[in-house]
Amino acid sequence: MNTFFGSTRTGEALHGEHQSTLAALDGLERLTDRSGLPDVSDPAVQAALEAVATALEDDVARHFAFEEENLFPLIAQAGATFMVDMLSGEHDEIRPLAAEVRDGCRSLLAGTMTAADWRLFRGTAQDLIERETFHIQKEEMGLLAALAQILDSDDDAILAARHAALRG
Amino acid sequence: MSVVPLAGAEQRLLHPLVPVAFFGLALVAHLALWGIAVLFPAEVTAVGGPGPGLAAVHTLTLGVLVTTALGAVLQILPVTTQQTAPPPLLGWLVLAAVGGGGVLLVAGFLGFLVPLMVAGAGAAVVGLVLFAVLLARLLLRARASALADTLPAVWLALVCLLAVVVLGGLLAHDYRLSLLPDHAAAAATHAVLAAYGFMGFLVVGFSHVLVPMLAVAEPPPPGSGRPVLALAALGLSLAAGGLLLAVPAAVWAGMVAGFVAALLHVRLMLRTVAKRMRRKLGLSFVMIRASWALLPLSIVAGALVYAGVLEPEPFGVLLLPGWLLTLLLGILQRILPFLASMHTVRTCARPMSANALVWDVPLRLSTVCHPLALGLLLAAVVLALPPLAVAAGVAGAAGAASFLVYGITVARRARRHRLTVGPKGSGPKAAPPPRPLPVMPRPSESHS
Numbered sequence: 051m052n053t054f055f056g057s058t059r060t061g062e063a064l065h066g067e068h069q070s071t072l073a074a075l076d077g078l079e080r081l082t083d084r085s086g087l088p089d090v091s092d093p094a095v096q097a098a099l100e101a102v103a104t105a106l107e108d109d110v111a112r113h114f115a116f117e118e119e120n121l122f123p124l125i126a127q128a129g130a131t132f133m134v135d136m137l138s139g140e141h142d143e144i145r146p147l148a149a150e151v152r153d154g155c156r157s158l159l160a161g162t163m164t165a166a167d168w169r170l171f172r173g174t175a176q177d178l179i180e181r182e183t184f185h186i187q188k189e190e191m192g193l194l195a196a197l198a199q200i201l202d203s204d205d206d207a208i209l210a211a212r213h214a215a216l217r218g
Numbered sequence: 219m220s221v222v223p224l225a226g227a228e229q230r231l232l233h234p235l236v237p238v239a240f241f242g243l244a245l246v247a248h249l250a251l252w253g254i255a256v257l258f259p260a261e262v263t264a265v266g267g268p269g270p271g272l273a274a275v276h277t278l279t280l281g282v283l284v285t286t287a288l289g290a291v292l293q294i295l296p297v298t299t300q301q302t303a304p305p306p307l308l309g310w311l312v313l314a315a316v317g318g319g320g321v322l323l324v325a326g327f328l329g330f331l332v333p334l335m336v337a338g339a340g341a342a343v344v345g346l347v348l349f350a351v352l353l354a355r356l357l358l359r360a361r362a363s364a365l366a367d368t369l370p371a372v373w374l375a376l377v378c379l380l381a382v383v384v385l386g387g388l389l390a391h392d393y394r395l396s397l398l399p400d401h402a403a404a405a406a407t408h409a410v411l412a413a414y415g416f417m418g419f420l421v422v423g424f425s426h427v428l429v430p431m432l433a434v435a436e437p438p439p440p441g442s443g444r445p446v447l448a449l450a451a452l453g454l455s456l457a458a459g460g461l462l463l464a465v466p467a468a469v470w471a472g473m474v475a476g477f478v479a480a481l482l483h484v485r486l487m488l489r490t491v492a493k494r495m496r497r498k499l500g501l502s503f504v505m506i507r508a509s510w511a512l513l514p515l516s517i518v519a520g521a522l523v524y525a526g527v528l529e530p531e532p533f534g535v536l537l538l539p540g541w542l543l544t545l546l547l548g549i550l551q552r553i554l555p556f557l558a559s560m561h562t563v564r565t566c567a568r569p570m571s572a573n574a575l576v577w578d579v580p581l582r583l584s585t586v587c588h589p590l591a592l593g594l595l596l597a598a599v600v601l602a603l604p605p606l607a608v609a610a611g612v613a614g615a616a617g618a619a620s621f622l623v624y625g626i627t628v629a630r631r632a633r634r635h636r637l638t639v640g641p642k643g644s645g646p647k648a649a650p651p652p653r654p655l656p657v658m659p660r661p662s663e664s665h666s
Contacts, residue, residue: 072495079498132563139562139569181573183496187434 058201059210060121061194067109068186074098074105075179078151082172082179087165090158099155106152108217110182114141116213117189121197128200133192140185147178229303230296234561236309238629240289241554243317245625247281248543249618252591254328255611259604263595265530268335268393273327278538279412280320280342286546287420288312288349291372293557295353298368298427299360304352312352315345323390332393339390346383350376367443371423374451378415381458382408400464407462413537414476415454421545422446422483429487432502432552435494438486446486449479466524473521480514501578501585505548508589512541531599539592539614547588547621551581554625558632567640570632577627580620587617 077098081088088095118138126134154171157163163171201209251274255262258270265271292312296303323338325331353376360369385408392398422443430437457472459465487510491499516536522528555572563569591614598606 076497079496136560136563136569140571142568143571143574177573179496179498181571183434184572187431187495 058194058197058206060201060206060213061197063210063213064113064117065190065194067113068190071105071109071113072183072186074101074109075182078102078175079179082175085172087163087168088158090161096159099159103152103155103159106148106155110144110148112216114145116216117141117193120209120212121193124200125193125196128196130196133196137185137189137193140181140188144178144181144185147174147181151175151178230301231557231560231564232293232296232303232309233306234558234565236306236313237289237293237557239310239313240285240292241550241625243313244282244286244289244550245618245622247277247285247320249615249622251277251282251539252611252614252618255595255607255614257611259598259607259611263531263599263602263604263607265534268327268330268332270328273324275534275538276320276327277324278543280316280323283417283538283542283546284346285313285317285320286550287417288316290424290553291353291420292349294424294427294553295356295360295372298365299356299363301356301359304356308348308352312345312349315341315348317345319343319345335393336390339386343383343387346379350379350383353379364440365427366440367426367438367447368423371419371426371443371447374447375416375419375423378411378419378454382412382416385411403461403464407458410461411454411458413542414450415458417542418450418454419447421542422450425483425487428549428553429506430490432506432549433491433494433499434496435490438490442486443483446479446483449475449482453477453479469524470521473517473524477514477517477521480517484510484513501581502548502552504585505544505551505588509541509545509548512536512544516541529599532596535592535596535599539595544588544592547584551584551621551624554628558628562632562635565642566636567642570635574635575628575631577624577631580624580627583620584617584624587613587620591617 081095081098090096090099118141122134122138151171151174154163154167154174157167158171197206254270254274254277258274261270262274263271267273267275292304292309295301319338319341321338322334323342326334326336326338353372357369357373357376363369385404388397389401389404389408392401392404398404426438426443429435453472453475455472456468457476460468460470460472491503516533519528519533519536523530523533552572555575558575559570559572591610594606594610594613598604598610
């Protein structure tokens with residue numbers, strides 16, 4: 051999507067995280083399509099759950115914080131307060147869902163999830179997938195295009211370096 | 219890459235009551251449509267008029283399809299082309315004239331009352347002309363925006379709308395003045411231009427924006443819809459001209475071009491959806507995908523009617539409650555919460571996402587009832603069995619009532635949210651100042 055929605059180094063880094071989050075969410079959706087508890091002894095299931103938990107911890111928590119601290123204020127200053135309000139509001143709604151699903155993944159991996167927990171978990175996971183996917187699309191179409199307009203190459207390099215430092 | 223004006227997004231939204239009124243009227247007319255089928259099953263399964271059959275057709279076309287299209291275009295075009303939305307008063311005038319005119323026209327058809335038909339058609343013509351002026355203004359101002367397929371499609375829709383309006387006015391007056399040499403040919407041309415022209419070009423144009431947005435997919439490459447538009451415009455000109463002037467070769471050539479255009483459009487949409495970010499498409503795409511099958515099918519049915527091997531009623535069912543209504547229900551179920559969510563960003567202390575506004579139980583019911591009603595109505599007209607039209611009406615009314623409940627739920631949830639969190643500016647949250655970027659030292663590497 052990067053070619054259509056503009057290219058900055060910061061945008062490319064965010065785009066990469068979006069792609070990895072989407073891949074993890076796809077794995078989560080395949081798991082939650084099943085009505086019964088998945089077999090956590092299956093290495094593929096374990097890998098999918100680990101990927102989701104990591105994505106929600108890294109790509110959601112850190113990604114959101116990076117945007118809110120570094121990008122949203124710049125974009126609001128450029129006049130796009132509507133976009134910032136919308137994306138910040140979605141962050142606020144997604145965060146608790148992401149935490150709940152991340153904890154659910156850990157519980158599944160530890161073998162402590164019951165069938166009743168699984169039913170609840172599936173509903174929460176599907177809600178999260180719906181919201182996060184739509185949110186990512188809005189960021190790809192709005193945020194990344196806006197970054198290409200407000201960042202000069204030096205500021206872009208600084209922000210990309212800051213983003214890379216957060217990833218460790 | 220297009221340049222996105224960052225400031226002023228709030229001004230691109232109409233006052234929330236305007237789209238609510240347009241869509242609300244459409245949802246009520248949807249219920250009324252199926253009510254007419256229950257009350258007048260024999261008449262709605264036969265072409266011709268005036269009478270309840272034409273009343274049902276215009277309840278669907280003017281009441282549901284056109285009303286939704288006008289509300290959606292007045293809202294979506296300013297957002298997608300980054301312009302200030304039209305003033306609410308003009309929106310209200312369009313709605314009053316088209317909606318009020320539609321009610322008079324339908325009442326005139328139902329009661330065989332020519333003065334009401336003429337008055338209704340006249341009011342609808344005034345409303346549609348006003349809409350055409352607003353649309354032309356938006357399109358002229360949108361010339362610089364990067365919607366390579368949507369804008370030409372909407373221009374073509376506008377041209378068709380003007381032709382539909384002229385023919386519609388002449389048809390209504392023809393009941394008392396005998397203006398037209400061939401009323402049936404003019405009516406057929408009016409129907410083709412309205413359905414495939416005005417509505418069809420809007421569908422093709424806005425599909426390039428809405429389908430990728432709803433499927434969470436990359437939009438088709440700019441310009442990829444141009445062959446569809448060129449073929450559809452050629453086909454429609456030939457078919458409409460051929461029908462009006464009784465030139466069968468032109469009608470046949472028009473239908474072939476239209477059919478190829480329909481297939482190309484559907485192929486482009488399927489390719490777009492295939493590149494989506496998420497596998498599951500949800501209930502809306504059950505309807506949208508069904509409509510993609512019904513579009514070319516309706517053209518085939520139209521060709522069979524023209525060849526004299528099929529009665530016109532199945533063609534009408536496949537075209538209006540089939541292709542167009544099915545697509546509209548699929549799109550509208552996603553647009554309603556999306557628009558409501560955008561208004562919460564503008565008006566509430568804290569925004570609410572579109573997902574949180576959705577209650578999917580009535581949607582599931584509607585997704586079952588609408589195809590059932592469509593199937594029953596098709597069977598009723600093919601088998602000439604009015605009792606099946608009653609059953610279609612009951613199923614359709616159940617689906618329409620469900621959809622109305624869904625729409626009301628979206629509005630109620632958005633309103634309740636505003637009452638809960640308070641109006642914009644009342645919340646504790648304030649945007650933090652930008653985190654300063656270091657001035658020195660600058661990285662020396664150039665960015666990619």
